[in-house]
Amino acid sequence: MKVTIEGLELHLAHPDDVNVTWVGQEEAMRQLMAAWLVIDDRDVPMNPRLLGKPGVGKTTMAYAAGKRLGREVYILQATVDTRPEDLLITPVIEGASKLKYVASPLVTAMIRGGVAILDEGNRMSEKSWASLAPLLDNRRYVESIVAGIKIKAHPNFRLVATMNDDSSTFDLPEYIHSRLQPQILIDFPEREEELAILRENLPFSPDDVLQYVTDFLQQAHAADESYTVRDGINIARYALKLNNETGHPARVLLQGAVRAVLGDEAMRYTIRR
Numbered sequence: 001m002k003v004t005i006e007g008l009e010l011h012l013a014h015p016d017d018v019n020v021t022w023v024g025q026e027e028a029m030r031q032l033m034a035a036w037l038v039i040d041d042r043d044v045p046m047n048p049r050l051l052g053k054p055g056v057g058k059t060t061m062a063y064a065a066g067k068r069l070g071r072e073v074y075i076l077q078a079t080v081d082t083r084p085e086d087l088l089i090t091p092v093i094e095g096a097s098k099l100k101y102v103a104s105p106l107v108t109a110m111i112r113g114g115v116a117i118l119d120e121g122n123r124m125s126e127k128s129w130a131s132l133a134p135l136l137d138n139r140r141y142v143e144s145i146v147a148g149i150k151i152k153a154h155p156n157f158r159l160v161a162t163m164n165d166d167s168s169t170f171d172l173p174e175y176i177h178s179r180l181q182p183q184i185l186i187d188f189p190e191r192e193e194e195l196a197i198l199r200e201n202l203p204f205s206p207d208d209v210l211q212y213v214t215d216f217l218q219q220a221h222a223a224d225e226s227y228t229v230r231d232g233i234n235i236a237r238y239a240l241k242l243n244n245e246t247g248h249p250a251r252v253l254l255q256g257a258v259r260a261v262l263g264d265e266a267m268r269y270t271i272r273r
Helices: 026-036 058-068 105-112 126-130 191-201 207-222 229-246 250-262 264-269
Strands: 002-005 008-011 049-052 073-077 089-093 099-103 115-119 141-144 149-152 158-164 183-185
Touching: 026 058, 026 183, 049 058, 058 073, 058 115, 058 158, 073 105, 099 105, 105 115, 105 149, 191 207, 191 229, 207 229, 207 250, 207 264, 229 250, 250 264
Parallel strands: 008 099, 049 158, 049 183, 073 115, 115 158
Antiparallel strands: 002 008, 089 099, 141 149
């Protein structure tokens, strides 16, 4: 896909196509959808941030919300090495002495009126965030120094940032923090929600395996451990693979799967049957 803006041809990114279903925590989903509403011609959508421990489903929820709107969804993974041009437009050498300009997933979403997920945004430096400041307020545009153009966001464009609540991240600068509102907390799911998520992701698993893993996760949550449903999916999946390889019942292999996935310290939360 290509578009021309201010005489410059831009190559657009492709939307992400992820097979996910959001299960449970509908109150958090309602908060996100409300933040994106436009209730008057003079109103603009907000730019919420989803905060929670790694693996609780922040990106899944954001993606599912975008699909509920019927929009294309673009995911941009932020890292400590993300540069302003990575967020906006990158020049790429094409042939002899020729450049082509490639729009990031975020800029593509702006142009096409899609949903942009800035994943793990608080791993990104202040310099990179600064390039997005005018997009996150009423101006709703970005300016690429590399390409020498200004790009205004389509009225249907929506943005959400996911952020991990752990020690490996940067503090947001205040002028960005105030632009990424509201903050929506994504917590560990309740037991029945957690079991439903496991069933959704592992529909081929025997139910006793999923019940065991759910009990393990709930005990870990009660002790304020950071183990998440993503860890639970990996435990169950590995036990099922071991079962396929060895022929031993999956439920017998679960303790070994817990140790292999999360280490010895997780064994205190296993259920010995």
